[in-house]
Amino acid sequence: MTPIPASLDTLLAALRDSLGPRHVVTDPADMAPYLVESRKLYTGAALAVLRPGTTEEVGFAVRACTQAGIAIVPLGGNTGLTGAGVPQGGMVLSLERMTRLRSVDPVDATITVEAGMILQEVQAAADAAGMLFPLSYASRGSARIGGGISTNAGGIAVLAYGNARDLVLGLEVVLADGRVWNGLKALRKDNAGYDLKQLFIGSEGTLGIVTAAVLKLFPKTRSSAVAFVGLDSARAALALFVFLRTRLDRDLTAFEYLPPFALDIVLRHVPGTVRPLAEAHSAYALIEVASARPDADARAALEAALGQAIEEGLIADAALGASGAQDDALWRLREGVPEAQTREGASIKHDVSVPLSRLPDFLERAGAACVAAMPGLRPCGFGHFGDGNIHFNLTQPEDMPAAEFLAQWGRFNRIVHDIVHALGGSIAAEHGVGLIKRDELVRYGDPVGLDLMRRLKAALDPKALLNPGKVLGPTAGETPPPA
Template identity: 85%
Template sequence: MTPMATNPDTLLAALRDGLGARHVLTEPADLAPYLIETRKLFTGSAVAVLKPGSTDEVAFAVRACTQAGLPVVPLGGNTGLTGAGVPQGGVVLSLERMTRLRAIDPVDATITVEAGMILQEVQEAADAAGMLFPLSYASRGSARIGGGISTNAGGIAVLAYGNARDLVLGLEVVLADGRVWNGLRALRKDNAGYDLKQLFIGSEGTLGIVTAAVLKLFPKPRSTSVALVGLDSAQAALDLFVALRTRLDRDLTAFEYLPPFALEIVLRHVPGTVPPLAGAHGAYALIEAASARPDADMQGALEAALGDALEAGTIADAVVGASGAQNDALWRLREGVPEAQTREGASIKHDVSVPLSRLPQFLARAGAACVAEMPGLRPCGFGHFGDGNIHFNLSQPPDMPAADFLAQWGRFNRIVHDIVHDLGGSIAAEHGVGLIKREELAHYGDPAGLDLMRRLKDALDPGHMLNPGKILADVAPERARAPGSKA
């Protein structure tokens, strides 16, 4: 790490002058909430937390800190799941004050927002204008849009609308030297050189700090239908997905997979949930179909498609929501899985993707391998079946202490990720790399690709001052600790 070129007290005084004293936190009690990752797997350290209120203030803070040799770790809503926002010294730069809606244009179908705006508030602003911003995931009520962009978040609407990367038209970014790149353009076509915004989307704040974005909007669905189906197996779920994709085309907006264990713990731990189907099944799928066409009848279309699947023997049973409230209740069965897993005990979590055709093979191989390694362990592979993204989580054996189970995280990483790699998949589907997967990226990443990443980091952040130690292990100022330890 570059040594401090400026006395820390002098730097902090300058930051207080530039940002306002109440926006420079240094007391331990004030720092504490910004230092711990949401799952409490990592706890970091920082000299201060800075809370700029504008792009100019972000630029000032970054320039002052990097010139002084003090690393800067950007932080949004602190809802990340890989430790990407955990500081290892330096300062935390919180974007929580940058929440302004800069513009909304229904004709261009765009919304321009600052990076600290809560995702749910972006959705609500779009809705108020008669439009849809489709990026959505469980933490939408506290996650900030800048964090979603910096991790290329996915969520439940990827099948129809794509990841965050697909929803960004333009960005405003503060670079490591404090300059501001103004790429806030609402253009659908722009071939004037390199597509620079793509460098910063998914880079976890290691190449630049996103301060604002122009995002795509879509027509609001006029007709939406949700169903939960019972099937014999993951292969049957894949067969159903292929059939629905052909039949419903772009109106198929979500296809979420649930193993029996996931539904079991949701019904046990999540208040207000009730069994959706009579009897038990080998697998379940939560399906949503939606259309903005004024003449669309998605409930009728989904019921007809599932009726044919039932007659063909692809599915064993199904329930289709007859109202918005019933649709929400069915979605609660899927969205409640993370909450239920937390209440069930400790989990070793993997966010992976494999080609669609290999999903059933992955679930069978990985589940069998993990149980063989630790009898009593309970695999819970669920998630975004339609785009190949599975949250392959492992719940602790009921009779094993949580700490003992979590100590085996690296052991199960190797088992699960070896299978993912063998099937041509990715060890990081939508949650990013951060601290928790950087050694795994070094292990599985293509050598030429890793070298290109290092070169980009060196070019855009030659002093390694922006979120150091994340993504690339060998450009870190210090080694990250294992999950569950103090950083």
């Protein structure tokens, strides 16, 4: 075992010997891209950026740093939205070089990949093997799979396939002392003790560093269809979802909700988008049906279900894509919302979930409360309606400076999160806690649950050097979340 040096200079020298000189980055200009969160809410600081290329190198780097009392902040594609990958000192450990496809097994329906592999490349490798890896979200072209696992990412396919947690069969994890836990099993059933992988999925790198994963694959989709529908209200959207779920069952793969404001700004700011329906409506839903069955006709099934829904008065109007290109154009109306919001002005963002039956209550109550608190505010509650997850974002009043508006983030957290909590929901649906919601977690979390989390952290990372200050609490001298 390589001895661990005591001083920073000798530590960096040992890391260069292990990782290679090019992969211990200390030049400020070269480090800068690793220190800024994707929305630029946070800019961190670090002693160096480490770029290991193997699990063994990750293990050495972690062991060396933690024995020297230096924090490690793991980083994937830096596409997170909560500041979980922003360092407050210590070393950034980037997984960007760990991109190997270790194996694909169509019989076991599994793919084993390293943590630095881009999500879109995982999808492509599965596709080349005649299979489907369904985890997908807007940043799939730059997000790395290890980050998605460490944050339990959701996205647009949760309704049919679940979150990242539901797609992981096994993990390889480097622990705080540098040891490697090899849990890379491709088993659907394994009750031999605690399900350890679930400790690390969604832990945001605070309990261990995921270096590889065995992921579930599924049969390729053979038939799919997309529709964009106009509705009278969010309550009508709920009624339609329940109606379609009963008739389409597991083939209902997406049910995304948009308010009129969301559609309007997409049409205004996203090139190539066109209004899908002749008239404006009070609410909209994007619906996707997909099937892997050889005899399936998703378009006919969706058309029949929508026709019945219109007869029963559940839908005001609908546009059904007639081709793959038209389906993509309809999806662009939903996926273009974040881009359009950025162009429309400053936005205070909330990623929340409530029980499906309470979604209309939440949208009505939260929207009214926020507008009452700031007349001219433009609520934009959109997203994964079918699984109860709404991105409840607030766009600045047109006559208010952006900085003045963003200074009210804490005030609107209280309004929105109080309503979420009262409805039995979660203040962190799919983006995680990171820095931005850690104080909110303490405010709304169950005290016993928080105590259990702290005990797990202390057991697995007794020196509190793995991504310190994230999820559970701050460390001395760190930059606090925005008010």
